[in-house]
Amino acid sequence: MSLDALVRVRRGVMTVEVPLAVDDGRVVAVLGPNGAGKTTALHALAGLVPLDGGHVRVDGATWAGDGVHRAPEDRAVGLLAADHLLFPHLGALANVAFGPRSRGVDRRSAERRAREELDALGVGDLAGRRPSALSHGQAQRVALARALATDPRLLLLDEPLSALDPATRPHVRAGLAARLRAYAGMTVVVTHDPLDALTLADHLVFVEDGRVVQEGSPAEVVQRPRDPYVAQVVGLNLLAGVGSGTGAGDAVTTALGPVVTRDGGADRDAWVAFAPSAVALYDERPHGSTRNVWSATVGSVELVGQSARVRLLVGAAQTPLVAEVTAGSVAGLRLQAGTRLWAGVKASEVTSYPR
Amino acid sequence: MTTATPGASPEHGAPVRRPRPGLSRPGLSRAVLLVPAGLGVALVVLPLVGLLLRTDWPRILENLSAPLVWPAIRLSLLTTLATVAVCCVLGTPLAWLLARADGRAASWLRAVLTVPVVLPPVVGGVALLMAYGRRGVVGAPVLELLGLRLPFTPTAVVLAQVFVSLPFFVLAVEGAMRGVDARYDAVAATLGASPLRVFTRVALPLAGPGIASGAALAWARALGEFGATITFAGNFEGRTQTAPLAVYVALQNDPQAAIALSIAMLAVSLLVLGLLRGRWLR
Numbered sequence: 001m002s003l004d005a006l007v008r009v010r011r012g013v014m015t016v017e018v019p020l021a022v023d024d025g026r027v028v029a030v031l032g033p034n035g036a037g038k039t040t041a042l043h044a045l046a047g048l049v050p051l052d053g054g055h056v057r058v059d060g061a062t063w064a065g066d067g068v069h070r071a072p073e074d075r076a077v078g079l080l081a082a083d084h085l086l087f088p089h090l091g092a093l094a095n096v097a098f099g100p101r102s103r104g105v106d107r108r109s110a111e112r113r114a115r116e117e118l119d120a121l122g123v124g125d126l127a128g129r130r131p132s133a134l135s136h137g138q139a140q141r142v143a144l145a146r147a148l149a150t151d152p153r154l155l156l157l158d159e160p161l162s163a164l165d166p167a168t169r170p171h172v173r174a175g176l177a178a179r180l181r182a183y184a185g186m187t188v189v190v191t192h193d194p195l196d197a198l199t200l201a202d203h204l205v206f207v208e209d210g211r212v213v214q215e216g217s218p219a220e221v222v223q224r225p226r227d228p229y230v231a232q233v234v235g236l237n238l239l240a241g242v243g244s245g246t247g248a249g250d251a252v253t254t255a256l257g258p259v260v261t262r263d264g265g266a267d268r269d270a271w272v273a274f275a276p277s278a279v280a281l282y283d284e285r286p287h288g289s290t291r292n293v294w295s296a297t298v299g300s301v302e303l304v305g306q307s308a309r310v311r312l313l314v315g316a317a318q319t320p321l322v323a324e325v326t327a328g329s330v331a332g333l334r335l336q337a338g339t340r341l342w343a344g345v346k347a348s349e350v351t352s353y354p355r
Numbered sequence: 356m357t358t359a360t361p362g363a364s365p366e367h368g369a370p371v372r373r374p375r376p377g378l379s380r381p382g383l384s385r386a387v388l389l390v391p392a393g394l395g396v397a398l399v400v401l402p403l404v405g406l407l408l409r410t411d412w413p414r415i416l417e418n419l420s421a422p423l424v425w426p427a428i429r430l431s432l433l434t435t436l437a438t439v440a441v442c443c444v445l446g447t448p449l450a451w452l453l454a455r456a457d458g459r460a461a462s463w464l465r466a467v468l469t470v471p472v473v474l475p476p477v478v479g480g481v482a483l484l485m486a487y488g489r490r491g492v493v494g495a496p497v498l499e500l501l502g503l504r505l506p507f508t509p510t511a512v513v514l515a516q517v518f519v520s521l522p523f524f525v526l527a528v529e530g531a532m533r534g535v536d537a538r539y540d541a542v543a544a545t546l547g548a549s550p551l552r553v554f555t556r557v558a559l560p561l562a563g564p565g566i567a568s569g570a571a572l573a574w575a576r577a578l579g580e581f582g583a584t585i586t587f588a589g590n591f592e593g594r595t596q597t598a599p600l601a602v603y604v605a606l607q608n609d610p611q612a613a614i615a616l617s618i619a620m621l622a623v624s625l626l627v628l629g630l631l632r633g634r635w636l637r
Binding site: 043046047048071072073075077078079081083085087088089098099102103146147150156 | 536538539541542543544545546547548549552556557560561563
């Protein structure tokens with residue numbers, strides 16, 4: 001029992017084409033920058049946007065494609081958007097009972113079901129409140145209860161936490177994660193927040209300009225990004241390179257010149273990745289064990305607690321790299337935009353893998 | 356240019372115009388705005404004051420009991436209520452469909468529905484006669500098949516009022532319904548709500564205040580309807596003579612009855628305005 005979809009929707013000059021497969025009880029996260037087509041894909045699954053090609057099949061039944069287009073009300077979906085979109089004229093309980101009532105359940109059963117859903121998300125005591133009397137976090141939980149109260153086969157979450165303030169987001173995220181573990185159906189969550197994706201999902205799909213650029217398990221993606229956007233999301237420096245193809249220990253040629261890596265240049269087409277924290281900064285060219293040294297210019301410095309993210313433009317091609325150094329180094333090296341310095345990465349900190 | 360000689364512009368060497376003694380320039384320019392504004396207010400308020408001053412207040416109840424007054428008021432009340440009912444029943448779904456439609460057809464329909472708003476009511480009456488009259492496009496077959504004659508009946512009064520007030524209602528309600536976030540429709544649909552249920556359970560409650568004010572607007576328009584009514588429905592006492600027609604007739608032979616009826620209609624209009632504004636009287 002599963003979702004098997006190939007969403008193809010034309011949107012202006014861009015065509016969104018995203019294949020998605022989700023099994024029961026699994027959560028797939030779709031990540032991508034704004035305008036990548038994530039929400040369009042989600043709306044196509046819900047039936048709010050017609051397909052221009054491809055198909056949506058759930059448990060073997062065709063919801064869309066092959067000349068079929070089931071209306072949203074004829075699909076077993078639940079949708080939760082960034083804005084809770086609770087009906088302002090109904091109380092929390094009536095909002096949650098709206099779905100079952102719309103699907104023909106009698107009032108008493110619908111309200112009992114609504115109460116169970118609210119209790120499961122820890123907001124049962126708010127049943128009588130109007131949405132205007134709920135905090136953002138509470139409203140989002142009520143909205144999740146509403147989406148689940150119809151027993152959807154497919155739960156669609158569209159940036160479910162992005163509208164919440166940073167203080168409430170972790171609580172709602174934890175509640176959402178716990179509820180999703182108990183949910184038997186399939187979930188597709190669209191987000192641009194890597195933390196949402198890593199904590200909620202079993203499988204990540206990265207979409208850029210309507211196309212899938214990488215997918216895999218969170219662990220796999222975090223270790224081996226294969227796309228600049230993915231690398232940025234998981235916080236790694238990523239370079240495309242060409243190896244010698246002959247054996248380990250050789251350098252991989254990248255936009256920064258030859259890069260000596262831990263794994264060597266065994267692959268012809270290779271990705272080279274290293275963490276920002278592996279990048280050391282010097283005001284003079286270092287002499288020592290560091291094998292990869294480049295001259296660089298500071299683009300910007302952003303202090304986060306005791307450490308700083310330094311955006312660098314490296315080498316002749318001004319390749320962007322990110323370094324993470326201590327606040328002490330920022331002061332010691334007097335880092336500011338335009339500062340010229342040297343960046344070094346030890347070979348043991350650099351991984352390479354086939355492209 | 357940090358220092359400038361008073362009365363002279365350092366760039367051009369031409370003298371800067373000094374403020375004229377007496378009326379200062381800001382005061383003058385304000386007066387230029389105030390005079391037309393005040394005249395405008397006077398043009399609206401003076402007739403109302405005149406009506407109030409010329410009313411024979413001690414004998415107003417007596418004047419209101421003139422024979423033609425009560426049937427006219429009763430007919431006006433019944434027909435305008437019927438008109439508002441027709442507007443609500445037919446106009447609300449129409450407004451909803453228009454609010455959610457985006458296409459050339461919807462634009463054209465909206466334009467056609469606006470015509471009665473700008474059309475002289477008498478022309479509307481003529482058009483109604485051509486449609487529902489004895490030889491009208493609809494009137495002739497209705498007369499032949501059902502033996503029903505529409506013109507010069509209370510039904511004709513309602514038809515005339517609907518013709519002029521339905522557009523007001525639809526445009527007002529459509530505006531309110533456009534204000535209902537379309538994402539609510541989408542969420543309701545994913546929850547399993549049919550389009551009809553979305554209309555009744557989401558659109559109607561959320562546009563409720565807009566529908567109420569649209570109904571009040573339509574009712575006020577119907578209450579004042581004169582031209583289309585007298586052209587299409589005639590002026591028969593007790594059958595088609597609504598309050599505005601009665602005022603017009605009474606003015607010729609019983610001016611105090613006309614004034615009393617006018618005062619009654621003014622009071623009712625103010626009441627509607629107060630309901631519309633909510634806190635108007637505070």
